[in-house]
Every structure is written in C-alpha cells, then in structure tokens.
Amino acid sequence: MIEISSLSKSYGRHLAVDKISFEVTRGDIVGFLGPNGAGKTTTLRMLTGFLPPTSGAARIAGKDIFRESLEVRRRIGYMPENVPLYVDMRVKEYLRFRGALKGLSGSRLRKRTAEVMETCGLTDVRRKMIKTLSKGYRQRVGLADALIHEPDLLILDEPTNGLDPNQIRAIRKLIQNLGDKHTILLSTHILSEVEMTCNKVVIIDGGKVKAADTPSNLVSSMRQAGRVTVELQTPKNEVEPIISSFDEVTRVVGETLQDGWNRFTVFAAPKTDTRLKIGNLAAEKKWPLRALSRRVGTLEEVFVELTRKD
Amino acid sequence: MRIFRILFFKELKAYFFSPFGWLILAFAALMQGFVLTEALEAFSDQAQRENLVFVTFSSPLFWFYFFVLFPVLTMRLFSEESRSGTLEGLLTAPVQTWQVVLSKFSASYLTFLILWIPAFFHFYLFTILTDVPPPFSKGEVGGAMIAIALMGLLFTACGCLASALTSSQIIAGLVCLGLLLVHFFLGAVTNIFGDTIPAAPLFEFVSSQNHLRDLTRGLVDTRPIAYYLSTTAFFLFLTYHLLDFRRWKP
Numbered sequence: 001m002i003e004i005s006s007l008s009k010s011y012g013r014h015l016a017v018d019k020i021s022f023e024v025t026r027g028d029i030v031g032f033l034g035p036n037g038a039g040k041t042t043t044l045r046m047l048t049g050f051l052p053p054t055s056g057a058a059r060i061a062g063k064d065i066f067r068e069s070l071e072v073r074r075r076i077g078y079m080p081e082n083v084p085l086y087v088d089m090r091v092k093e094y095l096r097f098r099g100a101l102k103g104l105s106g107s108r109l110r111k112r113t114a115e116v117m118e119t120c121g122l123t124d125v126r127r128k129m130i131k132t133l134s135k136g137y138r139q140r141v142g143l144a145d146a147l148i149h150e151p152d153l154l155i156l157d158e159p160t161n162g163l164d165p166n167q168i169r170a171i172r173k174l175i176q177n178l179g180d181k182h183t184i185l186l187s188t189h190i191l192s193e194v195e196m197t198c199n200k201v202v203i204i205d206g207g208k209v210k211a212a213d214t215p216s217n218l219v220s221s222m223r224q225a226g227r228v229t230v231e232l233q234t235p236k237n238e239v240e241p242i243i244s245s246f247d248e249v250t251r252v253v254g255e256t257l258q259d260g261w262n263r264f265t266v267f268a269a270p271k272t273d274t275r276l277k278i279g280n281l282a283a284e285k286k287w288p289l290r291a292l293s294r295r296v297g298t299l300e301e302v303f304v305e306l307t308r309k310d
Numbered sequence: 311m312r313i314f315r316i317l318f319f320k321e322l323k324a325y326f327f328s329p330f331g332w333l334i335l336a337f338a339a340l341m342q343g344f345v346l347t348e349a350l351e352a353f354s355d356q357a358q359r360e361n362l363v364f365v366t367f368s369s370p371l372f373w374f375y376f377f378v379l380f381p382v383l384t385m386r387l388f389s390e391e392s393r394s395g396t397l398e399g400l401l402t403a404p405v406q407t408w409q410v411v412l413s414k415f416s417a418s419y420l421t422f423l424i425l426w427i428p429a430f431f432h433f434y435l436f437t438i439l440t441d442v443p444p445p446f447s448k449g450e451v452g453g454a455m456i457a458i459a460l461m462g463l464l465f466t467a468c469g470c471l472a473s474a475l476t477s478s479q480i481i482a483g484l485v486c487l488g489l490l491l492v493h494f495f496l497g498a499v500t501n502i503f504g505d506t507i508p509a510a511p512l513f514e515f516v517s518s519q520n521h522l523r524d525l526t527r528g529l530v531d532t533r534p535i536a537y538y539l540s541t542t543a544f545f546l547f548l549t550y551h552l553l554d555f556r557r558w559k560p
Binding site: 145 | 312313316317320324328394395396398399400401402403404405406556
C-alpha cells in the first residue's frame with residue numbers, strides 16, 4: 001500500500017527526515033512512533049503531498065506521491081495534527097463541503113455524510129458550529145472528514161492527542177473497527193495505544209528508522225528481553241561462574257537480599273530462554289531455589305531503548 | 311470546474327453568511343453616498359464643465375475608500391487558512407492549486423462588484439427622483455462601470471498575492487494597501503514632475519487616475535483593458551506559484 005524508499009526532507013540545514021524506508025501492506029494498522037521532533041509529521045506531510053521530499057521517493061497504491069499527487073490524494077484520508085477545521089461552519093455543512101471536494105455528490109454524498117456522522121458519533125451535534133465543539137468532538141469531525149470518501153489509506157497524525165481517557169478509548173475502538181476495511185498509518189506517542197491497536201510498528205528518531213516490525217517481535221528482540229532473574233540460597237561465588245559459562249549468557253550479577261538469599265540477574269541474548277537450563281542446574285546441584293522469572297518487555301521499554309539519547 | 315464551483319460558493323458564503331460582507335457593503339454604500347452628495351453639492355454651487363459621473367469619481371474621497379475596500383476584502387483569503395492550518399486540509403484534498411487561487415479570487419471579486427450596486431443605483435435614482443435632465447449620459451455610467459470592474463480585477467489580484475505572502479491578516483492587509491498606494495503614486499508621477507520627463511508616457515500608461523478619467527468621460531480605450539487583464543493574470547500567476555512553491559521547493 002505504501003512503499004517508501006530513502007525519503008529525505010531537510011529544512012535549510014536541518015535534516016528532518018533522513019533517508020527513511022519502510023513498507024506498509026494493505027490491511028495493516030501501522031503505528032508510527034518517535035519522540036517529539038523525530039520527523040513523524042514531516043513524513044506524513046510528504047506522503048499526503050503537502051510537503052515535497054528533498055530526495056527519495058514514495059508510492060501509495062502504486063502511485064508516485066509527487067508526480068501523481070492528485071491520484072494519491074484521492075486515495076488518502078488525512079487527519080492533520082491538531083485537526084484544523086473551518087470553525088465557522090456547522091458539522092454537517094463542513095462534512096458535506098469536504099465530501100464534495102473529495103468527489104462525492106448527490107445521494108452518495110448524503111449517504112456518506114450520514115454514515116460517517118453515525119460512525120464517529122456526530123449525529124447529535126450535526127447542526128452545531130464547529131467553534132462551539134469540544135476538542136474531542138473536533139477530533140471526531142476530523143476523523144469523519146478523513147473517512148468520508150472511503151479512502152484505501154487513512155493517515156492520522158496523533159489522533160488521540162489531547163483527549164481524555166474515555167475519548168481516547170472511544171477513538172481507539174473506532175480505529176480498531178476501521179482496520180477491517182482500511183489500511184491505517186497513525187502517528188502517536190501513546191505506546192499502550194499502539195500495543196492495543198497496531199499490528200506493525202515503525203519507530204523513528206532523529207529522522208531515521210530505528211525499527212520496523214510487529215510489536216511482539218520488537219518486544220522479544222529488545223536487549224533486555226533475554227534477561228532472567230533467579231533467587232538462590234547458594235553463595236554467589238559458587239553460582240556465578242557456572243551460569244556465566246552458558247553460551248547465550250553474557251554476564252551474571254548477583255546481590256545479597258536482606259533475608260540472606262541471593263538474587264542473580266542473568267543477562268542473556270534476546271530471544272533466548274535460559275530458565276529451563278538454570279532450573280535443571282539448580283535441581284542437579286541441589287541449590288535451594290525460590291524464584292525464577294524471565295523478563296517480559298513492553299513496547300515502552302523498546303521505545304526508550306531505541307530513542308534514548310544517553 | 312466542479313471543484314472550482316464548490317470552493318467558490320464556500321468563499322462567497324464566508325462573505326455573505328457572516329456580518330463581515332454586510333459591514334463592508336454598508337461602509338461602501340455610505341461612502342458612495344457621501345461622494346455623490348459632495349459631487350451634487352459642487353453642481354449646485356456652480357456650473358461644472360464635466361459630467362456628474364466624472365465629478366463623482368474624481369473626488370479624493372473616492373480613492374480613499376476605494377483603496378480601503380481591497381485589503382479588507384482580500385486579507386483573509388489565504389493568510390487565515392495558513393494561520394489556522396486549514397490550508398493543509400485544503401491542499402491535501404484532491405484539489406489543484408489553481409482551483410483554490412481562482413475560486414478565492416473570483417469570490418472576492420464578485421463581492422467587490424456587488425459593493426458597487428448601490429453606487430450605480432444612485433445614478434439611476436437620480437433620473438427617476440429628479441425632473442432635471444441627468445447631467446450625464448449612459449455611456450459615461452457604462453464607462454465608469456468598466457473602469458471600476460477593471461481596477462477591481464488588478465487590485466483584488468494584488469490582495470490575493472499579499473494574503474498568500476504571510477499568515478498574518480494585518481500584514482497581508484498592509485502589504486495590499488502598500489501595493490495599491492505605490493500603483494496610485496506611480497500614476498501621479500507626471501502630476502508632480504510634469505509630463506516632459508523621459509518616462510512620462512510609461513507613468514501615464516499605468517495611471518489608474520487617467521484610466522478612470524477617460525472612461526468616466528465615456529472614452530473606452532483598449533489599452534487600459536489589456537493592461538488590467540494582463541497584470542491581473544500576472545499577479546494571480548505569482549499567487550499560484552507562492553502557494554505551489556511549498557510543493558516543489560527543495
């Protein structure tokens with residue numbers, strides 16, 4: 001659906017996006033993550049044809065974003081950051097205007113306007129001026145606008161920015177439902193949201209792609225992922241050399257707890273599980289063992305690991 | 311064409327479905343009334359060599375309010391959209407930049423033309439309310455209409471350009487007023503330095519005061535028509551590229 005190959009954008013001397021490449025296949029819900037100023041919005045703006053790339057290329061549904069901009073724009077539903085709307089219009093009037101701009105007319109326009117108002121929960125406020133609506137409702141108007149022409153691809157720039165938890169939940173549910181019919185690329189820095197809704201994650205930082213994979217793969221391949229914690233009563237100097245000799249183990253750090261037991265943190269390569277080996281070893285050597293656990297990472301840790309500056 | 315129509319009516323609504331358009335209309339009607347009153351008083355004081363249309367449109371008060379209309383009408387067009395961010399939504403929809411430029415220009419130009427309905431209605435009123443023979447002919451009124459319409463084209467295009475330059479309405483309005491004043495004073499150069507200076511024909515050619523003077527005497531020349539049409543096209547071309555520059559700048 002989207003193929004990006006070494007896309008770059010610089011503002012004067014500042015390189016905002018540095019040769020990023022990734023792909024999005026049809027039907028994916030992709031979370032586009034990165035710290036503030038990582039180049040997320042710039043990338044999305046390039047994809048929607050609002051900004052030209054400095055170099056590189058991207059294709060959406062097989063169409064070049066620069067040469068066939070109009071074709072591309074017909075296939076995209078874009079919700080910009082902070083959802084700019086014409087505040088002097090009424091909700092229904094605005095949606096009809098946007099629908100007409102995107103090529104709908106007559107009964108089809110009427111039908112789609114009613115449908116998106118229903119989907120986004122706007123039917124009750126359809127006669128209100130947009131300037132009187134709360135942030136949550138404006139966000140929904142923006143989403144309804146992005147959906148109205150039934151685009152193949154939805155590009156949402158921070159769709160839940162500034163909403164309260166209930167509204168975030170409602171929007172998230174909406175996005176999950178939309179995922180059945182649309183391909184979605186959404187940028188956010190709320191990681192729990194990505195874990196719940198997205199089946200692919202692209203993390204960028206400083207204009208470069210740091211990772212692009214499914215959330216579960218990212219979590220299992222992070223550096224901390226192979227780490228195992230064991231609590232034994234055996235002295236440290238006896239345990240450490242034996243566990244350190246395992247192939248996948250890089251380092252063992254032991255500490256004595258207040259009750260006299262020792263806790264060992266076993267640093268091992270990602271995607272390995274040394275629990276069974278350690279358990280068998282303890283049983284064989286008759287070491288008293290009371291806890292053995294493997295670290296389960298979160299996307300947040302992956303994010304921090306990939307984008308931390310220090 | 312469909313997209314143009316949708317955008318055009320949206321812009322037109324922005325003028326007339328809000329107090330804004332009606333306020334300008336009221337201001338214009340009031341000033342047109344003042345200018346006409348002034349001209350009629352001149353006629354009642356002493357005999358005039360020129361016709362009523364000419365005297366009305368050569369008053370300094372006319373230029374004052376005429377120049378105020380354009381910044382007020384056009385300053386909002388692009389700067390407001392770029393300030394509030396709606397330009398991003400507009401230009402990422404499947405619309406072409408020229409459709410945006412032309413629709414905004416046409417809507418503000420049509421609004422400008424509507425502002426002149428009262429002024430020309432005054433001349434019509436004169437013929438039905440008084441029993442004196444009108445001190446002007448139909449041709450002179452027609453000439454004045456052409457002059458207003460032509461100057462409106464160029465000055466509205468100037469306003470569009472000024473508005474596309476900045477995201478501040480105030481600055482857009484001031485730049486537009488500045489452009490109009492520069493144009494006005496270029497036309498006044500020969501009044502100050504005399505018409506013997508080498509570039510005098512050039513200054514006379516661009517002088518709106520001269521065009522208005524000729525046309526309100528009923529003298530329709532094709533040169534000003536070509537001048538206004540071509541400069542309007544040029545200013546709209548610049549506006550188009552200012553907006554589109556965003557799309558291709560390195």
